[in-house]
Amino acid sequence: MSLLQVQNLVVEFPSRHGTLRALDQLSFEIAPGEILGVVGESGAGKSLTGAAIIGLLEPPGRIASGQILLEGERIDNLPPDQMRRIRGRRIGAIFQDPLTSLNPLYSIGRQLIETITTHLPLTHAQARQRAIELLQETGIPAAQERIDHYPHQFSGGMRQRVVIALALAAEPKLIVADEPTTALDVSIQAQIINLLKSVCKKHGAAVMLITHDMGVIAETCDRVAVMYAGRIAEIGPVRDVIHAAAHPYTQGLMRCIPDIEVERQNLHQIDGAMPRLNAIPPGCAFNPRCPQVFARCHQERPELMPAATTQAACWLNASPTSPARAAALPEAQP
Amino acid sequence: MKSTLFKWLDSDVGHSFRTSPAALFAAAIALVCGLAALFAPWVAPHNPFDLATLDLNNARLPPAWYPEGQWTFLLGTDDQGRDILSALIYGARISLFVGLISVLLSVLLGVTLGLLAGYLGGWVDALLMRLCDVMLSFPAILIALLIAGIGHTLFPNAHEALAFGVLIAAITLTGWVQYARTVRGSTLVERQKEYVQAARVIGVSSLAIMRRHVLPNVLGPVLVLATIQVATAIITEATLSFLGVGAPPTSPSLGTLIRIGNDYLFSGEWWITIFPGLVLVLIALSVNLLGDWLRDALNPRLR
Amino acid sequence: MSAQPAAAAPQAPPEAAPLIRAVDLARTFDVSAPWLNRVLERKPRQLLHAVDGVSFEIERGQTLALVGESGCGKSTVARLLVGLYQPSRGHFEFAGQDAHAAYRSRSGRAIRRHIQMIFQDPYASLNPRWRVADIVAEPLREHGLISERAALEARVGELLQSVGLSPLDRVKFPHQFSGGQRQRISIARALATQPEFLVCDEPTSALDVSVQAQVLNIMKDLQRQQGLTYLFISHNLAVVRHVSDHVGVMYLGRLVELAPKQALFAQPRHPYTRMLLEAIPKLHHTGHARTPVQGEVPNPLNPPTGCAFHPRCPAANRRCSSERPVLQSLDGVRVACHAVEEGRL
Numbered sequence: 001m002s003l004l005q006v007q008n009l010v011v012e013f014p015s016r017h018g019t020l021r022a023l024d025q026l027s028f029e030i031a032p033g034e035i036l037g038v039v040g041e042s043g044a045g046k047s048l049t050g051a052a053i054i055g056l057l058e059p060p061g062r063i064a065s066g067q068i069l070l071e072g073e074r075i076d077n078l079p080p081d082q083m084r085r086i087r088g089r090r091i092g093a094i095f096q097d098p099l100t101s102l103n104p105l106y107s108i109g110r111q112l113i114e115t116i117t118t119h120l121p122l123t124h125a126q127a128r129q130r131a132i133e134l135l136q137e138t139g140i141p142a143a144q145e146r147i148d149h150y151p152h153q154f155s156g157g158m159r160q161r162v163v164i165a166l167a168l169a170a171e172p173k174l175i176v177a178d179e180p181t182t183a184l185d186v187s188i189q190a191q192i193i194n195l196l197k198s199v200c201k202k203h204g205a206a207v208m209l210i211t212h213d214m215g216v217i218a219e220t221c222d223r224v225a226v227m228y229a230g231r232i233a234e235i236g237p238v239r240d241v242i243h244a245a246a247h248p249y250t251q252g253l254m255r256c257i258p259d260i261e262v263e264r265q266n267l268h269q270i271d272g273a274m275p276r277l278n279a280i281p282p283g284c285a286f287n288p289r290c291p292q293v294f295a296r297c298h299q300e301r302p303e304l305m306p307a308a309t310t311q312a313a314c315w316l317n318a319s320p321t322s323p324a325r326a327a328a329l330p331e332a333q334p
Numbered sequence: 335m336k337s338t339l340f341k342w343l344d345s346d347v348g349h350s351f352r353t354s355p356a357a358l359f360a361a362a363i364a365l366v367c368g369l370a371a372l373f374a375p376w377v378a379p380h381n382p383f384d385l386a387t388l389d390l391n392n393a394r395l396p397p398a399w400y401p402e403g404q405w406t407f408l409l410g411t412d413d414q415g416r417d418i419l420s421a422l423i424y425g426a427r428i429s430l431f432v433g434l435i436s437v438l439l440s441v442l443l444g445v446t447l448g449l450l451a452g453y454l455g456g457w458v459d460a461l462l463m464r465l466c467d468v469m470l471s472f473p474a475i476l477i478a479l480l481i482a483g484i485g486h487t488l489f490p491n492a493h494e495a496l497a498f499g500v501l502i503a504a505i506t507l508t509g510w511v512q513y514a515r516t517v518r519g520s521t522l523v524e525r526q527k528e529y530v531q532a533a534r535v536i537g538v539s540s541l542a543i544m545r546r547h548v549l550p551n552v553l554g555p556v557l558v559l560a561t562i563q564v565a566t567a568i569i570t571e572a573t574l575s576f577l578g579v580g581a582p583p584t585s586p587s588l589g590t591l592i593r594i595g596n597d598y599l600f601s602g603e604w605w606i607t608i609f610p611g612l613v614l615v616l617i618a619l620s621v622n623l624l625g626d627w628l629r630d631a632l633n634p635r636l637r
Numbered sequence: 638m639s640a641q642p643a644a645a646a647p648q649a650p651p652e653a654a655p656l657i658r659a660v661d662l663a664r665t666f667d668v669s670a671p672w673l674n675r676v677l678e679r680k681p682r683q684l685l686h687a688v689d690g691v692s693f694e695i696e697r698g699q700t701l702a703l704v705g706e707s708g709c710g711k712s713t714v715a716r717l718l719v720g721l722y723q724p725s726r727g728h729f730e731f732a733g734q735d736a737h738a739a740y741r742s743r744s745g746r747a748i749r750r751h752i753q754m755i756f757q758d759p760y761a762s763l764n765p766r767w768r769v770a771d772i773v774a775e776p777l778r779e780h781g782l783i784s785e786r787a788a789l790e791a792r793v794g795e796l797l798q799s800v801g802l803s804p805l806d807r808v809k810f811p812h813q814f815s816g817g818q819r820q821r822i823s824i825a826r827a828l829a830t831q832p833e834f835l836v837c838d839e840p841t842s843a844l845d846v847s848v849q850a851q852v853l854n855i856m857k858d859l860q861r862q863q864g865l866t867y868l869f870i871s872h873n874l875a876v877v878r879h880v881s882d883h884v885g886v887m888y889l890g891r892l893v894e895l896a897p898k899q900a901l902f903a904q905p906r907h908p909y910t911r912m913l914l915e916a917i918p919k920l921h922h923t924g925h926a927r928t929p930v931q932g933e934v935p936n937p938l939n940p941p942t943g944c945a946f947h948p949r950c951p952a953a954n955r956r957c958s959s960e961r962p963v964l965q966s967l968d969g970v971r972v973a974c975h976a977v978e979e980g981r982l
Contacts (some may be wrong), residue, residue, distance in 0.1 A: 185934060216918045260874055537780050
């Protein structure tokens with residue numbers, strides 16, 4: 001059974017000028033223990049997806065429709081105090097900036113112990129022991145002494161390790177990590193990614209890794225979802241999405257990433273820009289920029305449908321024998 | 335002009351204005367007071383300062399709805415036969431005039447010094463900030479009294495303009511500090527931003543950068559502060575006038591009127607002091623409400 | 638008043654001399670606590686050697702990339718070259734003349750026409766209260782190059798077109814543009830005075846990948862068309878591979894390796910360079926388990942003695958902890974490493 005199921009999630013922002021749809025019929029699943037990457041450019045809605053799952057959507061944003069199921073139970077419509085119990089105990093969170101993720105006024109030990117005792121039935125001494133073990137696991141040297149230190153006494157990379165320890169403190173089944181390595185140096189990034197992977201595998205926690213860095217996704221994730229304008233463009237095993245993408249946006253995206261191993265004269269570029277939330281074109285959101293656009297793309301919005309090895313929301317993959325494709329207008333030049 | 339007004343009303347700030355009852359109410363009051371004060375000679379039923387029209391027989395008449403009152407003197411008269419309503423209108427005029435001018439001068443002084451302190455840093459900053467600290471450690475009224483006292487001693491035969499000058503100077507010199515501090519803080523932030531560095535790389539001089547680049551970006555909070563400070567300035571002026579060192583008795587402001595009326599409070603002629611007091615409260619309240627609304631409307635996080 | 642011709646470059650030296658030459662550039666910041674605190678709490682004076690003796694050359698028309706992690710001083714080097722900081726030591730020459738003397742003097746101020754900068758943050762590098770036309774025209778106005786209004790407008794339109802924007806965009810404000818478009822406006826502003834040398838401080842780090850590709854392509858095209866020389870600061874080695882001709886690797890304020898691009902990527906010599914290249918997440922190594930190097934960049938206020946990298950270096954010996962290595966030439970590559978010099982690596 002899936003650990004997390006998101007079904008037709010719609011997140012809206014009502015404003016004076018009208019309602020903006022930030023996430024539009026999002027559906028995906030995360031299996032227990034798997035690492036799912038969510039990748040996309042700014043404005044695609046990946047951070048919002050994470051926020052909606054944890055239940056930390058900033059008002060006036062709200063879940064307009066759809067369901068989020070954790071181990072079969074709905075969590076999107078829970079009252080705040082019940083959601084608070086789930087957050088931390090069953091879902092852990094890691095955010096981008098290690099500086100602001102930790103309260104500068106309390107020692108890290110106190111923050112860890114507080115999280116542990118809130119969610120697990122342990123005594124203070126047991127919680128402290130567990131906290132020390134967690135710190136050791138995440139690679140903090142001299143954990144026995146450092147547990148009483150304050151966040152400012154740690155470097156950026158160390159702080160992010162503490163944040164990972166904090167996220168794992170109550171043994172959650174799912175961890176939502178929003179750009180956990182973006183604010184870190186390249187060499188520290190490598191360490192933290194490795195740590196996240198190993199520690200989550202060890203504790204059997206699934207990870208939803210949100211980032212814009214495809215390289216990080218390539219090295220860490222089992223599957224990846226590519227988001228565009230509040231929708232999922234493609235989802236599938238990471239190797240297939242990177243090397244054999246079925247959606248033209250994913251194909252374009254992979255080709256414009258400068259590769260350290262291969263040199264090119266000019267980088268491939270996708271002309272234009274992601275549409276703003278209030279200006280999403282009808283049909284497929286990518287149609288103004290797509291090199292393989294045809295008539296149907298302007299009329300009907302494609303749902304995720306099976307392509308070769310992935311699932312892509314693109315009419316190019318509509319089955320040739322399906323009545324849907326047969327009914328489509330003949331291919332016309334844009 | 336009209337189209338700009340409509341465009342503004344349609345913007346986020348304008349929308350917030352239209353939907354905020356406090357802002358609309360306050361703006362209405364402020365507008366009425368402002369217009370009445372501006373057009374005082376035409377609006378006021380009498381001219382209370384024209385000695386020829388005063389008649390001591392009309393002295394201390396109660397407001398019109400009392401049996402002894404007369405409808406020509408709607409709110410009653412004071413001890414010299416001056417119509418309270420007209421005195422209020424002229425007095426509001428003086429109060430608003432003094433308030434607005436002193437705030438304007440405070441803003442000019444404070445913003446300039448704040449910009450210099452924030453941008454130049456070093457000893458300039460240290461000096462100016464210590465000056466601010468010193469000025470803030472004295473209560474404003476005391477400083478104003480001091481300056482007013484010095485002024486009156488230096489110019490014992492002060493005629494009106496000088497009295498006003500001293501009054502405005504007193505309020506200005508106590509009010510500039512908050513602008514300097516706010517602008518200094520904003521300047522420190524803006525100075526680090528890349529557009530300022532880009533201007534330096536182009537070769538623009540420091541003064542030009544301060545004037546053309548930094549200044550437009552630090553004025554936001556100043557606007558809110560200035561609006562609220564108009565109320566404070568008016569009250570400070572009223573206090574000084576009440577204490578006798580403010581507006582000259584020949585052009586009484588609201589504060590002077592309150593002082594004059596104070597002597598008669600216990601003999602039962604309450605209207606001489608209460609009405610000026612009410613108007614003062616109304617003006618200060620409406621300006622404060624406007625300032626509060628403006629601060630919330632301009633705050634990007636609350637939008 | 639008619640438009641003045643674009644400023645001629647200072648007397649061009651013989652072809653062999655590089656356009657930019659930095660010699661032992663250094664910049665130290667005094668980050669001590671205020672005097673009163675120092676006296677009362679007996680704290681020592683603290684100096685931050687942000688840049689500690691950096692020397693390099695850039696030939697006309699080429700791109701030198703400076704890479705390194707946070708605290709390595711590459712941004713400080715950029716700011717030293719454009720005159721935002723004065724060097725504490727050393728100097729740099731632009732076309733044979735001492736640039737900082739020129740920056741300081743009245744007459745030499747014109748050198749600012751030839752050296753311009755592009756910044757990292759597209760949201761903070763344009764004044765939000767100015768229209769695009771004024772932003773792009775500012776260098777022209779400041780140096781008095783064009784004063785007639787129509788000519789100025791025409792030139793602004795020309796510049797906007799050269800970066801792929803429409804001349805009609807000149808009446809808009811920065812907030813009406815996306816990050817990538819704002820960066821293009823910054824480029825247009827930098828090119829207004831027809832500079833020869835452009836310092837680019839992480840110009841695409843804040844942009845999405847697809848937008849980054851657009852901006853990098855524009856920069857490369859402009860370089861080809863106008864013969865520009867770039868100093869390109871970045872922490873992203875993949876981008877550096879794409880844009881540079883030579884690469885300099887910095888660590889804690891010092892240059893540890895300086896090499897032509899091919900040589901650096903094919904055969905990195907310095908242990909830190911190797912570690913950096915190894916650490917980058919690679920698109921084609923899905924599921925690849927790297928062996929990351931331990932340790933973090935030390936506090937720049939308290940750098941290690943001798944070679945700054947020795948606490949993290951697998952090849953460090955006793956000499957490395959006491960003697961600071963010097964940048965030495967080896968097969969057309971310059972490396973500052975005792976192990977390389979001694980043939981141990």
